[in-house]
Amino acid sequence: MSAFFSGYAVWVTQTINTYIYYLRKLPVLGKKIPESLYKRTGAKKGIGIFALIICALFKLSCVGLYCLCFVWLPAFGAQNILAGQGLAAPMEEMLLFLLLGLNMVLGSLINATTYHKTKSENILMNLMHYDPSRCYKSAILLKIPKEAVCFGLAFLIMGLGVKTPFVLLGLICSRFIGEVAAMFTHNRLHNWWLLLLLPVYGVVFFFPQWLFGFTLFWQIGVLAALVLLGVPCFVYLMRYKGYMALARQTVHLSDLADMDARMANAMVSNIQIQDKSLRPEDLSPQKFQNKHGYAYLNALFFDRHKRLVKNALRTRFIIIGILVGALAAIALLVSPEMKENIWEGLLASPRYFLLLMYFVSVGANICKAFFYHCDVFLLRYGYYRQGEVILKNFAMRLKRLVFINLLPAVAIVLGLALVCICLGHGADMPMLFSAMASVLLLSCFFSVFHMFMYYFFQPYTADQTVKSPLFSIINSVVYIVCFMCANSRELGPYLSVYALVATALFIPISLWLVYQKSPKRFRIR
Amino acid sequence: MQLLLQDIHKSFGPKQVLKGASFCFEQNKIYGLLGRNGAGKTTLFHCISKEMPCDSGQVALMENGQDVYDFSKVGFVFSNPVLPEFLTGYEFIKFYIDINRDKIPNLKSIEEYFDIVKIEEEDRYRLIKDYSHGMKNKMQMLCFLITQPPVILLDEPLTSFDVVVAHEIKQLLKQMKQGRILLFSTHILELARDLCDEIVVLNHGVLEAVDPQEIHSPDFADRVMEILKEDEQ
Numbered sequence: 001m002s003a004f005f006s007g008y009a010v011w012v013t014q015t016i017n018t019y020i021y022y023l024r025k026l027p028v029l030g031k032k033i034p035e036s037l038y039k040r041t042g043a044k045k046g047i048g049i050f051a052l053i054i055c056a057l058f059k060l061s062c063v064g065l066y067c068l069c070f071v072w073l074p075a076f077g078a079q080n081i082l083a084g085q086g087l088a089a090p091m092e093e094m095l096l097f098l099l100l101g102l103n104m105v106l107g108s109l110i111n112a113t114t115y116h117k118t119k120s121e122n123i124l125m126n127l128m129h130y131d132p133s134r135c136y137k138s139a140i141l142l143k144i145p146k147e148a149v150c151f152g153l154a155f156l157i158m159g160l161g162v163k164t165p166f167v168l169l170g171l172i173c174s175r176f177i178g179e180v181a182a183m184f185t186h187n188r189l190h191n192w193w194l195l196l197l198l199p200v201y202g203v204v205f206f207f208p209q210w211l212f213g214f215t216l217f218w219q220i221g222v223l224a225a226l227v228l229l230g231v232p233c234f235v236y237l238m239r240y241k242g243y244m245a246l247a248r249q250t251v252h253l254s255d256l257a258d259m260d261a262r263m264a265n266a267m268v269s270n271i272q273i274q275d276k277s278l279r280p281e282d283l284s285p286q287k288f289q290n291k292h293g294y295a296y297l298n299a300l301f302f303d304r305h306k307r308l309v310k311n312a313l314r315t316r317f318i319i320i321g322i323l324v325g326a327l328a329a330i331a332l333l334v335s336p337e338m339k340e341n342i343w344e345g346l347l348a349s350p351r352y353f354l355l356l357m358y359f360v361s362v363g364a365n366i367c368k369a370f371f372y373h374c375d376v377f378l379l380r381y382g383y384y385r386q387g388e389v390i391l392k393n394f395a396m397r398l399k400r401l402v403f404i405n406l407l408p409a410v411a412i413v414l415g416l417a418l419v420c421i422c423l424g425h426g427a428d429m430p431m432l433f434s435a436m437a438s439v440l441l442l443s444c445f446f447s448v449f450h451m452f453m454y455y456f457f458q459p460y461t462a463d464q465t466v467k468s469p470l471f472s473i474i475n476s477v478v479y480i481v482c483f484m485c486a487n488s489r490e491l492g493p494y495l496s497v498y499a500l501v502a503t504a505l506f507i508p509i510s511l512w513l514v515y516q517k518s519p520k521r522f523r524i525r
Numbered sequence: 526m527q528l529l530l531q532d533i534h535k536s537f538g539p540k541q542v543l544k545g546a547s548f549c550f551e552q553n554k555i556y557g558l559l560g561r562n563g564a565g566k567t568t569l570f571h572c573i574s575k576e577m578p579c580d581s582g583q584v585a586l587m588e589n590g591q592d593v594y595d596f597s598k599v600g601f602v603f604s605n606p607v608l609p610e611f612l613t614g615y616e617f618i619k620f621y622i623d624i625n626r627d628k629i630p631n632l633k634s635i636e637e638y639f640d641i642v643k644i645e646e647e648d649r650y651r652l653i654k655d656y657s658h659g660m661k662n663k664m665q666m667l668c669f670l671i672t673q674p675p676v677i678l679l680d681e682p683l684t685s686f687d688v689v690v691a692h693e694i695k696q697l698l699k700q701m702k703q704g705r706i707l708l709f710s711t712h713i714l715e716l717a718r719d720l721c722d723e724i725v726v727l728n729h730g731v732l733e734a735v736d737p738q739e740i741h742s743p744d745f746a747d748r749v750m751e752i753l754k755e756d757e758q
Contacts, residue, residue, distance in 0.1 A: 382597070
């Protein structure tokens with residue numbers, strides 16, 4: 001049990017320290033939280049007990065939800081199907097069969113604790129050199145009370161009544177059998193066991209009458225088999241001498257770094273440069289010889305990242321193409337009354353454009369690419385942090401981003417025109433001009449917005465996280481505003497005017513703010 | 526020309542790293558900045574290069590009695606080189622020359638600059654992403670060979686180098702010290718002895734010079750240990 005508590009202590013300490021760290025980063029409130037909080041071990045222990053209770057309750061709810069969704073509801077559904085056919089349903093037998101197939105067989109085979117080590121256990125064994133044998137044995141033993149409490153309650157609620165302790169006994173024995181099976185197969189088959197879902201649910205939904213044969217005799221027989229296999233498996237697990245070797249094979253220190261690296265890489269996976277696809281002519285020194293300084297730098301940046309831009313635009317063009325194509329086809333095929341309805345809908349559509357253009361803009365990803373592939377390096381140098389240089393780069397990049405974002409915007413505008421013609425309202429196209437204008441203006445607006453947010457807040461860190469709460473909050477607020485506008489009927493007719501005013505004002509304001517504030521704010525965090 | 530540090534203080538929260546560091550660094554010398562891990566060597570460099578503001582104190586570059594400090598006059602070579610990896614070596618040097626053209630004395634061709642630091646021709650047109658640590662460090666050095674700032678700060682410049690590259694860099698540094706102030710941080714005593722004209726120890730947040738006469742004496746290591754271990758007594 002000490003291994004469990006040690007591992008748990010590691011997890012609680014890490015989690016609480018993480019919360020303290022991020023709470024101290026909050027503006028205003030953060031300053032009131034002293035650094036000495038890290039050494040309040042007593043308080044952390046108290047919080048740990050509280051966290052343990054919360055975890056236990058959470059686990060209980062998860063098990064309850066699992067039993068409801070995967071066991072009880074399918075059995076209930078099958079019962080209703082049979083009732084509809086005027087047949088009685090073997091409800092208890094179906095529940096027991098599902099528990100046998102899903103929990104005892106499948107669950108035991110795919111969830112072997114010997115092959116699923118948590119970060120805390122990794123830290124215990126690799127960094128703190130805790131005895132792997134004690135770690136593994138305690139994890140296996142801990143299953144008994146965990147399963148008994150969590151599943152016991154669920155079984156009682158499902159109506160298994162006096163059979164509950166026997167089902168629990170079978171479940172616990174099956175866990176030991178599953179652990180040994182995983183060890184013998186080196187856990188290589190754990191994904192294949194999922195195929196068992198087919199026969200288990202197949203029987204319940206298509207051949208439920210077979211389960212009438214799952215009488216008490218067979219239930220006792222299955223339980224006896226599980227106990228007869230489970231007890232020797234338990235003895236084998238407690239006497240096994242190879243836990244050290246097993247830990248060396250399956251629990252690596254590099255997994256700890258990998259876990260963190262995977263999470264961090266997820267942040268930048270969509271902006272990776274595809275350097276392996278670069279050809280020698282792509283790296284030719286003759287490229288952009290007519291450009292100099294920061295114009296040269298940015299030209300090379302966009303050239304080396306053109307695949308990133310193309311992929312983002314291609315996705316948008318495909319979606320726009322499909323939607324426009326579908327709408328145009330419908331417009332050609334439906335009745336005149338429906339055409340008029342679609343036309344009215346089209347005239348009222350501008351209120352959705354704010355939300356649409358928010359998603360269509362590729363600004364956020366491009367700014368992330370600016371940081372991780374260029375600025376994270378060059379911001380270390382004094383010349384790159386000068387106000388004129390920051391403003392020069394801002395202006396060059398903004399022009400490029402506005403052009404990139406205009407491409408899908410133009411596609412949307414052409415799509416609107418096409419649908420208008422298909423609806424037979426080609427002569428009324430001027431009525432859509434303000435909607436088309438708002439699409440183009442909003443693409444410019446969001447280009448400026450994303451660039452400004454990047455240069456003003458510079459939220460990214462060298463270790464691939466976002467460290468500006470205000471940046472996240474403003475982005476969330478903008479998203480909410482866009483969403484609310486989509487639900488506002490009054491906005492639609494005036495959107496192009498608002499978009500024009502907002503864009504016209506935002507550009508000089510953002511330029512001024514970037515020039516004034518960015519030399520201090522545009523830095524590596 | 527002198528690099529003057531006057532009473533520099535720098536804290537991170539309650540932890541005071543620099544507690545009135547003061548020193549006068551002279552031209553045509555290589556100074557070794559010795560200190561234990563966590564002593565504040567990198568922090569001091571960041572304060573000198575003004576990448577990080579000091580809490581108090583002053584950094585001045587004195588020439589003919591006037592402070593001529595400008596960010597362009599201080600070069601910083603990082604222990605882990607930071608270069609934009611999407612550029613080739615050639616492209617980065619071209620970019621660097623373009624943005625500093627008005628500050629470069631005796632401008633040479635890009636190929637000549639690569640020849641100085643012995644970067645092979647086939648490597649010049651590869652992405653910096655594919656460069657070894659040694660090549661990236663050479664690229665950093667090359668930037669300062671081009672613009673020749675009067676003050677060059679090198680943060681643990683020879684870690685992770687192979688023997689040959691380390692020797693090449695040392696020779697380069699010895700060539701570069703003429704007309705310049707070179708300040709490099711290290712915790713390797715032998716490197717400091719081999720390369721430096723003077724040694725300054727950063728201990729308890731203040732700078733203390735070691736007598737230049739002692740650098741090549743047999744007691745040099747003991748003397749430095751004495752200074753660094755003072756707080757343990």
